[in-house]
Amino acid sequence: MAVEAPSRTEEPRTASPPAPQRAPGFGARILSRLRRVPLLIWLFLLVPVVFEVFWVFWPALNSFSLSVTRWDGITPAEPVGIQNFVDLWADPIFRTALENNVIWIIGFGGLSVVIGLALAVALNRPGPMVGLYRSAIFLPMVVSLAVTGLFWRVMYAPDGPINASLGLVGLESWQRQWLADPDLALYAVLIAAVWRQVGYIMVLYLAGLKSCDESLEEAAAVDGANAWTRFWRIVMPQLKGVHTVVFAVTVIDSLRTFDIVWAMTRGGPYNETQLLSTYMFQQAFTTGNLGYASAISVVIFALAIGFIITYLVRQSRNED
Amino acid sequence: MTSTTTTTTSSPPTARARQVRRRRRPARSPWLHVAMVPISLLWISPIVFVGFVSIRSFDDIATRGIGALPASISFEGFVTAFEGGGLWRALGNSIVVTAGGVFLSLALSAVAAYALSRFQIPLRKTILLTMLAGNLLPPQILLVPVSAITDSLGIYDTLFALTIVQVGFGIGFYTFVLYGFMRNLPDEVFEAARIDGAGAGKIFWAIVLPLSRPSMAALGALSTTWIFNDLIWAMTVLRTEDKFPITAQLLNMMGGFGSSWNVIAAGALVAAIPTAVVFFIFQKQFVSGLLVGTDK
Incomplete structure (x- = not known):
């Protein structure tokens, strides 16, 4: 097992011979390549891979097969074809959850990107206090989503700080039962989620701004472009890569969102804050409709897969 | 917080440059x-x-x-939360799962990343991206089968199951990050070790692990907060209150102490403190961990 180092240095050599020479020894080369990897290394690779396959890919496949069954977890699953999906389409709560998820992606994504980007631009340059401001914006990020939910339950309590502050400035008419109002509850939860997300988005954009070419902006400034024009014409195009990542991450996160809704409203009042993930969880572990819940999870997967691939394609380009 | 050195201050004092500088210094x-x-x-x-x-x-x-x-x-709220709300036990459960989960995740993904980054494994890029894809899947698609699998293995409702599930779901991301780091370690070091007769295992232990410390620290900080803050996996594989980590226990407490806001607030603060401490100690690593994969 002494042969180890011919890793990166050798690779171009194996890959580079011109096409005609390649045909005869191709299979043999693969074999010799395989043999050159020590047994221990195969073990190093296989243990984690098998582990992940068993705990991630195998269950994921199972969800697909469960989604075409009716199953209560006790008696054997009974195949029902696409009935679950037909039922979903007619299910008003599922429709609400789907709509709420769209609102969530747009509202949660849009607000956290706009605020996060604005703060990143404002706090891009070092200066007195800037580190403190950044830390303040970033702090909520370390609080778990479940605990964020509890924090904001305190904030939104009927006699809590938000209503008290509104009363203090004479806006009594704006006071609400934030989390009990079917029209407002979803947005109240959304604000709490944005509060936590902004710091993360800001960090991503701060890093993006750091790698922007400064001389371009300077040149534009010399040419008389004002800050607004410079931002839109010079800075934004350079952030394209970060935008893609932020977009993909935001959508993937939005489709996963569960903890904060569960902690604040559990999907209520009257299922008005139900997201696909919370409805799925409720169907699976509260009601016990495991097949139906699997069908919802397949819908979540179908909505997420495009963005997962976007993210992966970008990552694989980074690897080159 | 992070080292941001965008401004290059010692610029020539020409009138135009000064004008530009003044205009470009919102800070x-x-x-x-x-x-x-x-x-x-x-x-x-x-x-x-x-x-x-x-x-x-x-x-x-x-x-x-x-x-x-x-x-x-x-301090009535804190006292009640700890005594009546079982916060000590929940905090203990969280720490056990987090410590075990972080250690196992990093160990497994370090060896996988080593194999993929330093050896000519066929299809390694496909393997790597597939592993990463596993981490990007919506957890919802795993919940029902994972719960059933832990049940059939007889480990449902144990902290062990929660740890294992956390590791399985996280491994793809950690492997991907460590791969990127290990791939860029200087080849000369490996060459030298090979000439000295060190085997693959020895090289991993004596060279790769020590050199990977910075990225391991970043991932360690990140995964600590992720596992500690998790709620959904805990609700999927645990049933008994005695085994709940702190996030699940807090939501449980809401039922019993729903009107005692001071107890809820105290519990929520206690749950936020450990990750806040990790964040402040490892702020730099934490932020660099978040940025993984976003650099152009």
Whole structure:
């Protein structure tokens, strides 16, 4: 097992011979390549891979097969074809959850990107206090989503700080039962989620701004472009890569969102804050409709897969 | 916080350059502070308010409302949360799962990343991206089968199951990050070790692991907060209250102490403190961990 180092240095050599020479020894080369990897290394690779396959890919496949069954977890699953999906389409709560998820992606994504980007631009340059401001914006990020939910339950309590502050400035008419109002509850939860997300988005954009070419902006400034024009014409195009990542991450996160809704409203009042993930969880572990819940999870997967691939394609380009 | 060195200050003092510099320095303008001081205060206000609520007594909250500022300090909320709410046990469970989960995840993904980055494994890029894809899947698609699998293995409702599930779901991301790091380790070091007759295992242990410390620290900080903050996996594989980690236990407490806001606030603060400590100690690593994969 002494042969180890011919890793990166050798690779171009194996890959580079011109096409005609390649045909005869191709299979043999693969074999010799395989043999050159020590047994221990195969073990190093296989243990984690098998582990992940068993705990991630195998269950994921199972969800697909469960989604075409009716199953209560006790008696054997009974195949029902696409009935679950037909039922979903007619299910008003599922429709609400789907709509709420769209609102969530747009509202949660849009607000956290706009605020996060604005703060990143404002706090891009070092200066007195800037580190403190950044830390303040970033702090909520370390609080778990479940605990964020509890924090904001305190904030939104009927006699809590938000209503008290509104009363203090004479806006009594704006006071609400934030989390009990079917029209407002979803947005109240959304604000709490944005509060936590902004710091993360800001960090991503701060890093993006750091790698922007400064001389371009300077040149534009010399040419008389004002800050607004410079931002839109010079800075934004350079952030394209970060935008893609932020977009993909935001959508993937939005489709996963569960903890904060569960902690604040559990999907209520009257299922008005139900997201696909919370409805799925409720169907699976509260009601016990495991097949139906699997069908919802397949819908979540179908909505997420495009963005997962976007993210992966970008990552694989980074690897080159 | 992070090292941001965008400005190159020692510029030539020509009139034009100075003009440009003045225009391009929003950080020096008072308006930044005029805007940012209230925004920052507003941003941390929920944490401050929860802090206020947690140190008030139940009677005080009942008579003066949650919105009022504390008139006196009382640790009643913390005492009740720890004694009646079982916070110690929940905190212990969280720490056990987090420690085990972080250690196992990093160990497994370090060996996988080593194999993929330093050896000519066929299809390694496909393997790597597939592993990463596993981590990007919505957890919802795993919940029902994972719960059934832990049940059939006889480990449902154990902290062991929760740890294992966390590791399985996280491994793809950690492997991907460590791969990127290990791939860029200088080849000369490996060459030298090979000439000295070191085998693959020895090289991993004596060279790769010590050199990978910075990225391991970043991932360690990140995964600590992820596993500690998790709720959904805990609710999927655990049933008994005795085994709940702190996030699940807090939501459980809401049922019993729903009207005792001071208890809820105290519990929420206690749950937030460990990750906040990790964040402040490892702030730099934490942020660099978040940035993984976003650099152009």
